[in-house]
Amino acid sequence: MINQSMTERKSIQRFWDNYIELIKKSVKNESQIRWLVFHAEQYIKAHPDHRLSNHNEENINKYLQDLGRDPHTKEWQFRQIICAIQNLFQLVDSPLTADFDWQYWHDASKSIEDDHATIARESVTIKSQTGSSTDNNDTDYKEIKQTHSELLDAVIAEIRRRSYSIRTEKVYIEWITRYIAYHDGKSPHQLDETNVTNYLAYLAVNRNVSASTQNQALNALVFLYREVMKKPLEGMSEFVRAKRPKQLPIVLSRNETEKLLNNLKNTQWLMASMLYGTGMRLMDCIRLRVLDIDFDYNQIVIRDGKGQKDRVVPLPNKIIPMLTEHLSKRKQLHNEDLEKGFGEVYLPNALDRKYPNAATEWKWQYVFVSARMSVDPRSGKVRRHHMHENTLQKAIKKACDSAGINKKVNCRSLRHSFATHMLESGYDIRTVQELLGHADVSTTMIYTHVLNRGGQGVISPLDQL
Numbered sequence: 001m002i003n004q005s006m007t008e009r010k011s012i013q014r015f016w017d018n019y020i021e022l023i024k025k026s027v028k029n030e031s032q033i034r035w036l037v038f039h040a041e042q043y044i045k046a047h048p049d050h051r052l053s054n055h056n057e058e059n060i061n062k063y064l065q066d067l068g069r070d071p072h073t074k075e076w077q078f079r080q081i082i083c084a085i086q087n088l089f090q091l092v093d094s095p096l097t098a099d100f101d102w103q104y105w106h107d108a109s110k111s112i113e114d115d116h117a118t119i120a121r122e123s124v125t126i127k128s129q130t131g132s133s134t135d136n137n138d139t140d141y142k143e144i145k146q147t148h149s150e151l152l153d154a155v156i157a158e159i160r161r162r163s164y165s166i167r168t169e170k171v172y173i174e175w176i177t178r179y180i181a182y183h184d185g186k187s188p189h190q191l192d193e194t195n196v197t198n199y200l201a202y203l204a205v206n207r208n209v210s211a212s213t214q215n216q217a218l219n220a221l222v223f224l225y226r227e228v229m230k231k232p233l234e235g236m237s238e239f240v241r242a243k244r245p246k247q248l249p250i251v252l253s254r255n256e257t258e259k260l261l262n263n264l265k266n267t268q269w270l271m272a273s274m275l276y277g278t279g280m281r282l283m284d285c286i287r288l289r290v291l292d293i294d295f296d297y298n299q300i301v302i303r304d305g306k307g308q309k310d311r312v313v314p315l316p317n318k319i320i321p322m323l324t325e326h327l328s329k330r331k332q333l334h335n336e337d338l339e340k341g342f343g344e345v346y347l348p349n350a351l352d353r354k355y356p357n358a359a360t361e362w363k364w365q366y367v368f369v370s371a372r373m374s375v376d377p378r379s380g381k382v383r384r385h386h387m388h389e390n391t392l393q394k395a396i397k398k399a400c401d402s403a404g405i406n407k408k409v410n411c412r413s414l415r416h417s418f419a420t421h422m423l424e425s426g427y428d429i430r431t432v433q434e435l436l437g438h439a440d441v442s443t444t445m446i447y448t449h450v451l452n453r454g455g456q457g458v459i460s461p462l463d464q465l
Contacts, residue, residue: 039084054093064145068372071382079108101266107391175220193233249416262400277316279418279435282411291363311437344383419447
């Protein structure tokens with residue numbers, strides 16, 4: 001009996017020695033190695049009756065979901081745990097090393113920033129609006145925000161009265177702050193059209209910004225003077241405009257789209273297929289809630305999209321089986337969250353005050369959620385927020401590389417491809433405009449330019465020889 005115990009101890013020690021040798025191939029820091037070993041031990045202790053070789057996806061998912069309910073687990077800690085478990089299965093040469101979607105858990109664990117577009121905004125004041133800047137004088141910007149807090153608070157109040165997005169709010173505040181900093185901290189009340197013109201010219205000439213960036217700054221300053229200060233900018237001299245390049249959208253062929261989707265799996269495949277199959281924007285997909293999906297009418301309702309407009313897009317039949325399975329697992333996760341005392345979701349436009357119980361109802365939950373809980377930095381509530389948008393962006397880039405597609409592809413390319421392929425199939429441009437949610441058909445016309453180029457619209461003179 002003593003010999004058997006000694007043999008077991010040696011076997012266990014040999015196992016952990018091999019584990020440490022494995023992780024040393026990618027990790028050099030001794031402290032990180034110790035933590036990886038600790039997390040691996042914790043995973044094994046949580047499954048005392050299961051050999052690693054007998055584990056399945058459900059075991060890993062359940063373990064990570066339970067850990068993800070602890071809001072005190074930092075993003076880097078959660079990823080470290082995932083890495084530790086992944087190395088365990090690699091050590092025992094388990095099929096889960098390749099079959100389990102480790103990347104999804106890595107990416108879906110990303111934190112939502114304090115100023116994210118769907119975090120509650122009601123109680124924010126300018127004192128907390130000290131977001132980072134692309135310039136090196138962040139400290140000066142913070143001082144300006146404090147010195148001119150009354151004016152900037154008025155800007156925020158006016159933006160929110162008009163129900164503009166929090167992204168617009170943040171961008172406008174940053175541009176107004178930079179404008180004040182450029183004029184050595186002077187109040188905009190002391191500045192006029194000439195000062196605005198000089199600043200816009202400085203952006204184009206000295207900073208070499210793009211045309212869209214310069215227009216963004218102009219819009220912020222026009223809003224400040226016209227809507228907040230009630231001093232419309234009139235008689236502005238023509239300022240130096242940044243050059244606006246004419247760029248066609250990146251469009252994938254049908255064959256390239258199929259290759260790209262084939263290199264995605266599980267949730268990433270479902271989300272990417274939804275972007276291509278409906279033409280929705282990335283954030284439309286990320287913010288999708290259960291009640292927005294209508295299986296009876298085979299449609300998806302995009303609520304409060306760009307320009308605060310709702311629209312309806314088709315629900316592709318091809319994704320219905322996987323979407324149904326995804327929602328079933330999602331509901332199970334929600335029920336488990338409720339049992340643990342969680343299960344709340346962020347509700348926009350003070351709906352949580354109007355409908356006190358709605359935040360925990362299934363229909364209001366996000367379809368695609370974060371792998372772990374997080375604390376809302378403003379309300380202090382622990383919630384499972386929607387997935388971070390970078391999750392799908394990274395997956396698409398990786399899939400594009402794997403598929404050997406030599407184009408600068410991102411999530412928006414799937415939307416462009418949807419529009420182009422719809423027009424190729426003979427659909428009316430007005431129909432495509434409505435599905436895309438464009439305010440003007442001239443925006444949709446860009447896809448007709450794509451159709452008129454290349455092998456489909458022009459015969460090369462080489463082929464006529």
